[in-house]
Amino acid sequence: MRIAYLVVEVTATDEGTRGVLAQARAMAEHHEVQVVNLLRSGEAALPLPVRHLVDLRDPRRPGVDPAVADAAQAARWHQRPSALVRAGWDRKFTALTDAALEHALGDLDVDAVVSTSPGLLAAAVELTPAHVVVAHHDHRPSVARTPEALLQHGPAADVVVAPTEVHATWLREQLGEVAPEVVVLPDPLDPGFRPRSRLDRPVITAVARLVPDKQLPKLVAAFAEVADQLPGWRLRIVGEGPQRVDVVRQIRRHGLWDRVEVVTSVPDLPAVWATSAVCAIASRSEGFALAALEAMAAGVPVVAFDAAAGARELVEHEVNGLLVAPESVAGLAAALLRLAEDETLRRRLGHAAAVTARGYEAGALAERWTRVLGDARAARAGRGRWAARAAAKPPRAPRPQSPEGLHDVVDRLTPAQARRDALAWTVRAARETGVPWFVVPPHGDDGPTVVLPAVARDRLLAALAEPGAPAHLSLREPEQHGWPERRGTPAVMAERLRGGRTPLLCVEPWPVGVLGDGASVAVELWELSAAGELVAPRRNRFAESVPLDRLTPALLAEVEVDDLTVPTLPLLATPALDTCRFPVDVVYTWVDGADPAWNADREQRLAGVTGDAAQTAQTRESSGQARYLDRDELRYSLRSIHLFAPWVRRIHLVTAGQVPAWLDVDHPRINLVHHRDLLPAEALPTFNSHAIETGLHRIEGLSEHFVYFNDDFLLGRPVPPERFFSPSGRNAVFPSPSVIGLSDLPAAPPYLRAAWNNRALLAERFGATITHHLAHAPYAHRVSVVEAVHGAFPAQLAATARSPFRAGSDVSTLSSLAQHLGLLTGDSFLSEADLAYVNLSNADVDRQLEEVLERGQDFICLGDHHDHALRATVLDRLLAEFYPAYYPVPAPWERT
Structure with a gap:
């Protein structure tokens, strides 16, 4: 088989390069192998002949093989972005590398190409002849680097070779039905003699690219924690890369110039491990921890940060090395100290490490690679890349996520x-x-x-x-x-x-x-x-x-x-300063608009309204029956309290003497309150929520801190009392993005006129102008602040209380006025409401309710109106399906 390995940049200390070259060298014993290196930036002793496409040893005059431009033109092209590989995927690709890859891959005479980076995968599937099998060796974790490139071009590959099962599972789940064949093959050890370490030289060694993912400054910090307890020990870091300055600065910071050395490159890496006693790995993530495997082959135990993919695949804790929690500098330091001080432990783990490494010999893995590439060629059956993908069997079904039932x-x-x-x-x-x-x-x-x-x-x-x-x-x-x-x-x-x-x-x-x-x-x-x-x-x-x-x-x-x-x-054991430690009640207002007796009272009361008030009262915004329509919101709003606010002390339901048939009014947490207990006799019967709001603070036994719910307000997920109140007792105010606008516009609805009245009162008293409505979300209040509103504006609130229907002179006490007064006096504070407003009059109610079922909001408001795009039966059906789906657990105050 003729195989070409595509590499971005050959470096002697890069784990990915070493793994690829080790595999290529093993495969070369039985196949015709060539290595195509995109960028040449230095000299490196390599075990195989390598074809370099772009020579950057002199970046001012880059060379290209095959020649696609003169030196001056090549330099200009190298400054332009790649059209083949996005900069976010890999900034090493430029317009010059595009041209070089096109020349090199367009007529590549091989049976299979093995790409070793997401960018090279993009090039391979776009530029290689259609008959060439493309195998992507994702030896570094693309999920942590450039997942977009792999996810976009992965389906065009014949096979993706992942270094770990965790990586393979991620890729299968991400690509789903368009996933290619995904197999797991680790990187191999490079063939050849490897000397064993005697573990008696006090040297801790790390071999890695000096890049942020390797977290070598954290390794230096961990060594610094125990350096004084290990006077004869040194830390040796072998590698090159852009973070070299950061590593050196960390060494200087800890005063470890004579204890930590940074070596750019070494001619004989196996000899480095033979003179080491401990291998240290501080990487955030790895495709496959090849440095750990090379150390283990020399009988050197490994200390490493654990990760979902990385050292965990090789290191068995307390058997052939030590794993510590990811990012735990203290844990890494303690593990280094333990291995350095305990020679018996070091030798036991080192012996087991050498045994583990024997399972990763390049020859055995080369046989598996041969089968993988052979199977991929057989699956092609002479077809082109996309025809073969169309004929491929669908991937296996995902495992069930949760138990049945x-x-x-x-x-x-x-x-x-x-x-x-x-x-x-x-x-x-x-x-x-x-x-x-x-x-x-x-x-x-x-x-x-x-x-x-x-x-x-x-x-x-x-x-x-x-x-x-x-x-x-x-x-x-x-x-x-x-x-x-x-x-x-x-x-x-x-x-x-x-x-x-x-x-x-x-x-x-x-x-x-x-x-x-x-x-x-x-x-x-x-x-x-x-x-x-x-x-x-x-x-x-x-x-x-x-x-x-x-x-x-x-x-x-x-x-x-x-x-x-x-x-x-x-x-x-005691509450923190930012904890609310006071009782909080909830107050609801509700009426049953379908009650014939209540409706008769409404009609009689409406007939008795005379003068200027009659014109406003007769509008459907003030007295229309749709304002009082019960869509069973109250039952599920109360369920939301049971489910998501179990800290509520008591629930006070304010009605005109009506009781929902499903409500157990004898439940200890339910308090039924009649309008007559809150408003003067001459104000009754009332059909004005503005009027009812003026008396809610008079509920007997009401806690100082309470939350006022309209019956169409519901909680969407668990919320703590701190969402409504500060620890000092101030109440939260949730502004709406909707502006109040200019005053005295003709035909304005009563709620807007109430906002104008609120604004005028506060401007006269405080010299400040309110500009926005409040969100349709639960209103947090304090009894003392509401009493202050009554003290500040007694005539206006008294008139509102005696207005049986919404009127142009109303104020909205608990849905605007008290909150804004609190903001001006320092008794309230501005906050944000994570709210889903479902407009029941719209044609897309089904879509809105479907989105709400994602449970991404604290509060839900089911806003109703007089006119609806959907038929009443359709809307009722949608709500009947939504309510129990969102709130399936009955509250203890519901009758069977």
Whole structure:
């Protein structure tokens, strides 16, 4: 078979280059192999002849083979962007490389091309003859670098060779039905003799490109933490790249000039490993950790940051090396110290490392490569690239995401109940580990966090996987560095995650239905530093580290979290300054517009309105029956309180003596209030929400802090009280982008006239002008502020209270005036409402409701009107489908 390997830039210390050349060298023993290198920027001793397309050793006069331009023209072309490869994919590609690749690949006489970068994949599928098989060797994790290039051009490849199963799974899921054949093959060891290290030279070695992803400044910082405890040891960094200055500066910062050396290149890399005692890898992510494999072949144990793809594929923790949590400088330092000080451990891990490396010999992997390329050629069957893709079998179906029958379970659970289940299962597992642990209580949008030492990770996973976990719980490893999250049942995921060192896991319901938010319990695994402190893997609200000796029963406090007694640090046993610690009630106003007796009262009252008020009262905006239409919003709005705001103390329902048939008014959290309890007798009966608003603060037993809901306001997901109030008790105000506009416009609706009246009153009293309406979202209030409004404008509020229908003289007390007065007096503060407004009069109500089902908003308003684009039966059907889909769990105050 004739095979061409396409490489962007050959460098002796680049892992990708070494892996490709090792494979090419092994394949050359049985096939006709050529290496085509796009850019030549220096000299490198290579095991194979290499054809260089663009020579950049003198960047002012680049050379091109085959010649496509004179030197001056080539220099100009090299300054222009590539039309073949986007700059965001790889900035090394230019108009000059486009021309060089076109000449080199257009008539390439080979059976197969192996591209080794996303940019070269784009070139291969665009420029090589149609009969040539294209295999893309994605030896670096494209998901963390340039996923767009691979996802765009991957379907045109005959086969993609991924370095790890994690990478292969990601690619199959991303491309779905257009995915090519995806196989997993790791990079090989370069054939040839490799001396073994005696592990007696006090040298820690890192071989890597000096680029940000390799995180070598963090390695220097980790070595600095333990350098004083290891007086005879040195850190050796072998590599070149644009971050060299940053690495040198980090060395200078820590005063390690005589302890850390940076070597640009070495003639004999195996000899470097033979003179090393520890291999250190600080990479954020890897396609395949070839440096680790080369070190292990010399019998050198590896210390590395764990990652979803990278050292984890080679290093088995405590068997042939040590893994630490990603980004944990303290953990890396402690692991380096441990291996340097413990010669017995170093030799045990080094011996196992050498055994592991034997499975990656280039010859064995070359046989697998031969089968892969041969199968790809056979699948072509003489067809062109796209004809072969059309004939390819569809990829295998994705695995199911959640257990069968899960919806039957979650439809009976609130997020609070599901979170309690998750916390109970996690706490039980933490107790079984036998190590000190504690819980960070929930706060705001953050759920509880269970903290354990990282050394207990596998024990915790084993305990989480034990039989008996609630069926609705899943175990999730969050997304990291571009790699997607992984989720499964606790038993399945515990097996997949065992051996890794990722520091954050989540125990939570499967992401379906009402349990999509607010029910997660985080598990953090803190690395133990060389100083004996547990170090947090991410920022938190209380401490970056905790001394291990603080986690004793005598020094821990106990708190109630989700009805469970759990240990915590004394610092966390009391509420934080940004926690609301006062009771909050909810107030609803509602009427049943279909009640014949109520409607008769409305007609009689309307007939009694005379004078100028009659003209406004007779409009449908003021008194039309559609204003009072009940679409069953109240039932589901109350469900939203049960599901998403369990912290609400009591719910006060203000009506004209009407009671929904489904409501249990004897429930201890429900208080039914009649209009006559709030308004003067001469104001009744009233059919004006502005009038009713003037009396809501008089509800007996109402808490100082309350949230006023229209019956068409609903919560969309769990919200804490801090969404409505500051810890000091100020209430939030959610402005609308809609402006109030100019005053005294003809035929203005009553709500707009009320806004004008509010504006005039506040301008006269405070000399300030309000410009915007408030959002159609729940209104946060304080009784004392509402009383201040009555004290400031008694005549206007009294007149509004006695207006039976909306009138041009009304003020809107609780939907605008009180909030704006609070802003002017410092009793309120501006905030933002994450709101979905569904206009029920529009023709696209079905689309709007479908979008709302994504659960991406805190609040929902079902805005109704007098005129509708849809027939009433269609609108009723859409709402009847939407309500139980979004709010499937009945509230305890609903009658059966």
